[in-house]
Amino acid sequence: xxxxxxxxxxxxxxxxxxxxxxxxxxxxxxxxxxxxxxxxxxxxxxxxxxxxxxxxxxxxxxxxxxxxxxxxxxxxxxxxxxxxxxxxxxxxxxxxxxxxxxxxxxxxxxxxxxxxxxxxxxxxxxxxxxxxxxxxxxxxxxxxxxxxxxxxxxxxxxxxxxxxxxxxxxxxxxxxxxxxxxxxxxxxxxxxxxxxxxxxxxxxxxxxxxxxxxxxxxxxxxxxxxxxxxxxxxxxxxxxxxxxxxxxxxxxxxxxxxx
Numbered sequence: 108x109x110x111x112x113x114x115x116x117x118x119x120x121x122x123x124x125x126x127x128x129x130x131x132x133x134x135x136x137x138x139x140x141x142x143x144x145x146x147x148x149x150x151x152x153x154x155x156x157x158x159x160x161x162x163x164x165x166x167x168x169x170x171x172x173x174x175x176x177x178x179x180x181x182x183x184x185x186x187x188x189x190x191x192x193x194x195x196x197x198x199x200x201x202x203x204x205x206x207x208x209x210x211x212x213x214x215x216x217x218x219x220x221x222x223x224x225x226x227x228x229x230x231x232x233x234x235x236x237x238x239x240x241x242x243x244x245x246x247x248x249x250x251x252x253x254x255x256x257x258x259x260x261x262x263x264x265x266x267x268x269x270x271x272x273x274x275x276x277x278x279x280x281x282x283x284x285x286x287x288x289x290x291x292x293x294x295x296x297x298x299x300x301x302x303x304x305x306x307x308x309x310x311x312x313x314x315x316x317x318x319x320x321x322x323x324x325x326x327x328x329x330x331x332x333x334x335x336x337x338x339x340x341x342x343x344x345x346x347x348x349x350x351x352x353x354x355x356x357x358x359x360x361x362x363x364x365x366x
Contacts, residue, residue: 108142108143108239108240108242108268108341108342108344109139109140109141109142109143109339109340109341109342110141110142110143110145110268110270110297110299110318110339110340110342111136111139111141111143111144111145111337111338111339112144112145112299112300112301112316112318112327112329112337112338112339113129113132113136113144113145113146113147113150113301113336113337114147114301114302114303114304114314114316114329114330114334114335114336114337114338115128115132115146115147115150115303115304115305115335115336116147116150116303116304116305116307116312116335117129117146117150117151117153119152119153119156119307120153122151122152122166122167122169122170123166123170125150125151125152125170126151126170126173126174126177129146129150129151129174129177129187130173130174130177132144132146132337133174133177133178133181133183133185134177134181135337136181136183136337136339137181137182137183139337139339140339141183141339142183142184142206142239142240143183143184143185143186143239143244143270144183144184144185144186145185145186145270145272145299145301146185146186146187146188146272146301147188147272147273147274147301147302147303147316148188148199148201148248148249148272148273148274148302148303149188149189149190149199149272149274149303150187150188150189150272150303151167151170151171151174151187151188151189151190152164152167152189152190153190153307154188154274154303154307154310155223155274155307155308155309155310156190157223157308157309159190159197159227160197160227161192161196161197162192163192164190164191164192164197167189167190167191167192170189171187171189171202171210174187174202174204175204175208175209175210176208177208178204178205178206178207178208179204179206179207179208180208181206182206182207183206184203184204184205184206184211184239185203185204186201186202186203186204186246186270186272187201187202187204187272188200188201188248188272188301189201189202190228191213191215193229195229196228196229197227197228197229198215198216198228198229198231199215199216199219199224199228199248200213200214200215200216200231200248201213201214201216201235201246201248201270201272202214203235203237203244203246205237205239206239211237212235212236212237212246213235214231214234214235214246214247214248215229215230215231215232215233216228216230216231216248216249216250216251217230217231217232217251217257218230218250218251218253218254218257219250220249220250234246234260234261234264236261236264236266241344242267242268242344243264243265243266243267243268244266244267244268244269244270245261245264245266245268245269245270246269246270246271247261247269247270247271248271248272248273249271249272249273249274249275251271252269252271252273252282252286252287252290252298252300253282253286255290255293258290258293258294258298259293259294261294261296262294262295262296262357263357266296267296267297267342267344267347268296268297268298268299268342269290269296269297269298269299270298270299270301271298271299271300271301272301273300273301273302273303274302274303274310274312275302275303275312275313275315276310276311276312276313277310277311277312277313279313280313280315280331283300283302283313283315283316283317283328284315287300287317287319288317288319288323288324288325289323290319291319291320291321291322291323292319292321292322292323293356294321294356294357295321295347295350295351295355295356295357296321296347297318297319297320297321297326297342297347298317298318298319299317299318299319300316300317300318300319301316302314302315302316302329304332304333304334304335305332305333305335311332312332313331313332314329314330314331314332314333314334315328315329315330315331316328316329316338317329318338318339318340318342320342320346321346321347321350322346322350326340326342327339327340
């Protein structure tokens with residue numbers, strides 16, 4: 108699989124312009140040979156939207172349908188970060204489209220970060236895992252990845268790759284630089300962590316979107332802060348098998364006494 112991450116910000120408050128930007132990125136990733144493209148947390152709607160309340164996300168479902176159409180036209184799977192206005196309340200979500208444009212799943216962020224998220228969104232309660240060809244892909248969002256238990260649950264469920272749209276802001280660049288490689292290493296999986304760029308009210312994003320491999324190696328990383336762009340890396344499932352053949356954390360953990 109070739110994985111692509113689109114670091115950027117979209118056009119907050121303008122779903123039409125954001126969809127046009129997303130479509131350009133989808134086309135560029137497809138031309139670069141990507142099989143899966145991930146966008147940041149809240150890319151479609153903007154992440155930090157002060158005062159966001161139910162009824163404040165008009166046009167999002169229509170915009171998601173257009174993203175699905177762009178995925179179908181390019182023959183590329185897409186994970187889109189967006190806020191959703193659901194009957195039960197607002198959700199911080201990632202929507203997964205297959206290369207045929209069909210929607211494969213919606214993940215609702217489980218670990219809400221900070222006072223604003225906790226006051227605005229309902230926390231999710233379930234994982235989202237999809238198959239893309241021979242690959243098993245799990246979806247998390249931002250703060251979720253900072254909990255080893257959530258990433259370990261994906262590995263135990265048999266995923267090869269975890270993708271995580273994120274809105275990592277200053278001064279927390281240590282998450283991209285340190286935590287992401289460790290999560291990949293300790294679970295011996297691939298991890299794609301796709302961050303926003305630029306700033307929103309009261310927040311500056313650190314960029315540093317990262318693709319990490321099962322040895323904890325950085326396979327690709329975007330620039331910091333304001334830099335928008337596309338990064339890609341070729342992923343080989345055989346690398347997971349080679350790592351686990353030498354020493355499998357999952358298998359050896361199951362044999363530890365007292366846990």
